[in-house]
Amino acid sequence: MWRAAVVIAIAFSACGRGDSGRTASDAGTVPARETPTAAASSGPNAPRIDPTRVSIVERATTTGAATPTQASAPTSSPATRASTPTDRASTAFLELERALDRGDLAGATLALGQPLPPELADLAALRRAEIAIARDDNETARARLRSDDLMKSGNRVILIRAAEAAEAVGSWDRASAFWSRATDLPTWRAEKRRTGQRAAIALAKSGASAKAVQALAAIGTVDRRDPAVGRFLADVRGDGQLDGYHRALAAQMMGALDDARSLLRAFLAGSPGGASADAATVLMRRLSAGTPAPTTWDEAVKANTAEAYAAFRQSEPRNPRAIEAAFREGLALFRRGDVRLARDRWREAANADAASRARFLYWMARSSEAIGDVDGARASLVDAGRQTPTTYYVARAQDRLAGQMNWPDGGARIPSALIGPTEIEETRRWIDSWYRGAPPSADTAIARASRFLDADIRLIAGAELDAAIESTEDPRSILAAGLLASERNLPHSAARAGIRLARLSPARVPLDSPRAVTRLAYPIAFDGAVGEEAFRNDLGPLLLLAMIRQESLFDPRAVSMSDARGLTQVIPSTGVEIARSLNRGGFTADDLYDVSTSIAFGARYIAVQRRAFGEDVFRALAAYNAGGGAVRRWGDPTTDPDLFVESIPVDETKTYVQQIYLHHFAYRRLAAG
Structure with missing residues (x-):
C-alpha cells in the first residue's frame, strides 16, 4: 500500500529550530525556535519504484493524527457514481489517489x-509525471514536469516532490526552479x-x-555535512576555468579563509571589470577585516555593575539599549542590597518605556517585598x-499574586x-470589530486543503494551509x-x-485574543502520549505541551540548523544516550x-x-536548551528563580525559559476553563 510509485519518498518537510530557534519563530513568519527534515534518497540512481514510500495511513499516524480508516477500493457501479460534473471530478480525484495507494498504475x-477538480491541476501534473517515471518513460515525465500548472504551484510539498522527480529524470534546470x-x-x-x-x-x-556557487553563498551558512554540497564546493574551488571570485566564494564556504583571500588577491591583481570585480572587492574587504573593537555596550555588559550600566545610559540616552541598561542597573543594585535605589531606578524606567512596563513593575514589586512594603508590592x-x-x-505577576513563587504545578x-x-x-x-476588509471570495486554498485531507494527503494539505495562512492579510x-487545521488534526x-x-x-498576542484564537495558537495534540509520558516521568502534562509548543510548534518533522529533530528537538547524539537509558535497542x-519516541525522549x-537541579524547573529548562554543563558553569547559586532567569548569560536560553513559562501559563488558563 504505497502512494505513487516514484523515485523519491519525499523527505519529511523540514521545519527547523535554528541556533536561536528556541523562540517558536521561524516557521515562515511564525515565531518559533526553528524546527525537521528527513532527507530521502533521490537522483538518477534511485530505484524507479519505492514500495517503502510512506503510505497515507502511515503518514497520518507518524504525524500524530488519528489513524484514518483505509479507503476501500473504488467501485464503478453506476449507482455509486457522482451525478454532477463537480461530484464526478471529486470522485475521479479520490479514485486516482486510491489507485496510487494500491500501486495500480x-x-x-x-x-x-x-476531468479532475480544476484547482488541483498542479497535483494532477505531478501525478502524471510520477506515473511516467514509474513506467520508465522519462521523456513523458520531463514533458509533464514542464507544466505551467506545476511551476505556478504554491504548495511547498508538491514543489519538492516535483523537484525530486525532475532530478530523477535529469531535468536539472526544472529541478532547480522547483527547489527555488x-x-x-x-x-x-x-x-x-x-x-x-x-x-x-x-x-x-x-x-x-x-x-550555483553564488546561489549557495546567498543562503548564508551552508550545511557542509551535506556530501553533495561538500563535493560541489571542492570542485568549484579547484576549477581553473572559473574566475578567482567564484573559487574564492567556494573556499570561503568551506572555511578555507586563507585560500579565499589568496584567490581574491590574484583575481583582483588582474584588474578585472564588471560585477564579479565589485563583488570580489567587497568580499576581500570583509575577509580582511579584523575583529571589531568592543562597543560601549559590550564594555558595560563585561563590567556588569550598576555604575557601568548607568554610565552607558547617561552617555547614550537615545541608544535602543538604554532601557535595558536601566533594567540591568536596577538589577545590579538589587543584588548588592541597594533595594530602594533599585526600585527608584525601575520606577523611572517604567514610566519612560511602555513596552517594558510589566518587567519594571514586576521588579518594583520584588524590591518592595524585599523592604517589607507589602502594600506597595x-x-x-x-x-x-x-x-x-x-x-x-x-504571567509571573499574576502567578505571584496567586501565591505561586516558583514554577506553578499546572x-x-x-x-x-x-x-x-x-x-x-x-x-x-x-474580527468584525477591527477588520474592515471586504468579505473573502471563495477560498481556493481551503478548498484544496479539504480535498487533500479527504484523500489523506496530510503533508500536502498542511503545506497548503501554511502557505495560505502566511500569505493572506x-x-x-x-x-x-x-x-480546518484544528478540526482535521493538523496542530502545526x-x-x-x-x-x-x-x-x-490590535491584541497582538493570542493570550489577549478571544479563546478560540488562544486554542488555535496553543493546540492540544498528541495528548495520549503526552499524558502517558508525563505520568511515567512525574511531570506535569502542561509542561510537556508547553515544551513541544516552543520546540517544534507541534510539527513532528521539525529539524533545526544543528540537527535537533522531532517534536521535542532532541539531537541524535543525545537520542542515543536516552535510548540506552530506556533500553531501546535499534x-x-x-x-x-516518530511522535511517541520524541515525546518519550523529551520527557525523559x-x-x-x-x-539533577534539585527539582528546579527553571534550571532544568535552561539545561534542556543549553546543556547541564553550561548551567553549572554559570555558577549562580541563587535559589530565587527570578534572579536565576535574569542572570542567564545566553539570550537564547533566557528567552527559551521565559517563553515556555508563558506557554505553560497559556495552557493553565485553558485548563482552568
Whole structure:
C-alpha cells in the first residue's frame, strides 16, 4: 500500500529550530525556535519504484493524527457514481489517489483521463509525471514536469516532490526552479537552507556552476555535512576555468579563509571589470577585516555593575539599549542590597518605556517585598498583571499574586482540544470589530486543503494551509484555515493560524485574543502520549505541551540548523544516550521524528535535568536548551528563580525559559476553563 510509485519518498518537510530557534519563530513568519527534515534518497540512481514510500495511513499516524480508516477500493457501479460534473471530478480525484495507494498504475492513469477538480491541476501534473517515471518513460515525465500548472504551484510539498522527480529524470534546470520556488514558501530555516542548497546543486548540474556557487553563498551558512554540497564546493574551488571570485566564494564556504583571500588577491591583481570585480572587492574587504573593537555596550555588559550600566545610559540616552541598561542597573543594585535605589531606578524606567512596563513593575514589586512594603508590592504586581500584551512578566505577576513563587504545578488535567461554536462566533464578532476588509471570495486554498485531507494527503494539505495562512492579510481566511487545521488534526498549521491572527489584530498576542484564537495558537495534540509520558516521568502534562509548543510548534518533522529533530528537538547524539537509558535497542536518528519516541525522549531528558537541579524547573529548562554543563558553569547559586532567569548569560536560553513559562501559563488558563 504505497502512494505513487516514484523515485523519491519525499523527505519529511523540514521545519527547523535554528541556533536561536528556541523562540517558536521561524516557521515562515511564525515565531518559533526553528524546527525537521528527513532527507530521502533521490537522483538518477534511485530505484524507479519505492514500495517503502510512506503510505497515507502511515503518514497520518507518524504525524500524530488519528489513524484514518483505509479507503476501500473504488467501485464503478453506476449507482455509486457522482451525478454532477463537480461530484464526478471529486470522485475521479479520490479514485486516482486510491489507485496510487494500491500501486495500480493502470487505474491511476484511467482516473487521470477523467476531468479532475480544476484547482488541483498542479497535483494532477505531478501525478502524471510520477506515473511516467514509474513506467520508465522519462521523456513523458520531463514533458509533464514542464507544466505551467506545476511551476505556478504554491504548495511547498508538491514543489519538492516535483523537484525530486525532475532530478530523477535529469531535468536539472526544472529541478532547480522547483527547489527555488519551494524555498520561498513558509517553512523552517533549516528546511529553507536544505531546499536552497538543492536548488544550487541542481543549477550546477544544469551547467551553471558560477550562478550555483553564488546561489549557495546567498543562503548564508551552508550545511557542509551535506556530501553533495561538500563535493560541489571542492570542485568549484579547484576549477581553473572559473574566475578567482567564484573559487574564492567556494573556499570561503568551506572555511578555507586563507585560500579565499589568496584567490581574491590574484583575481583582483588582474584588474578585472564588471560585477564579479565589485563583488570580489567587497568580499576581500570583509575577509580582511579584523575583529571589531568592543562597543560601549559590550564594555558595560563585561563590567556588569550598576555604575557601568548607568554610565552607558547617561552617555547614550537615545541608544535602543538604554532601557535595558536601566533594567540591568536596577538589577545590579538589587543584588548588592541597594533595594530602594533599585526600585527608584525601575520606577523611572517604567514610566519612560511602555513596552517594558510589566518587567519594571514586576521588579518594583520584588524590591518592595524585599523592604517589607507589602502594600506597595501588591500594587505593583496588580499593575504588572494588567499590562498588555501578556508577556512572561505579566504571567509571573499574576502567578505571584496567586501565591505561586516558583514554577506553578499546572495539575494533571489536559484541556479539551474542542473549539466550540460559541467561541468561534465570538471570534468572528471580534474580527468584525477591527477588520474592515471586504468579505473573502471563495477560498481556493481551503478548498484544496479539504480535498487533500479527504484523500489523506496530510503533508500536502498542511503545506497548503501554511502557505495560505502566511500569505493572506484577511483574518477571516486565516480563521477558516486554522479551524480546518484544528478540526482535521493538523496542530502545526492551527498554531500558525492562531499566532498570525493575533499578530494582525490590535491584541497582538493570542493570550489577549478571544479563546478560540488562544486554542488555535496553543493546540492540544498528541495528548495520549503526552499524558502517558508525563505520568511515567512525574511531570506535569502542561509542561510537556508547553515544551513541544516552543520546540517544534507541534510539527513532528521539525529539524533545526544543528540537527535537533522531532517534536521535542532532541539531537541524535543525545537520542542515543536516552535510548540506552530506556533500553531501546535499534535506535536510529530518524526515530526522533516518530511522535511517541520524541515525546518519550523529551520527557525523559527534562525529567533527568529536573532531578539533577534539585527539582528546579527553571534550571532544568535552561539545561534542556543549553546543556547541564553550561548551567553549572554559570555558577549562580541563587535559589530565587527570578534572579536565576535574569542572570542567564545566553539570550537564547533566557528567552527559551521565559517563553515556555508563558506557554505553560497559556495552557493553565485553558485548563482552568
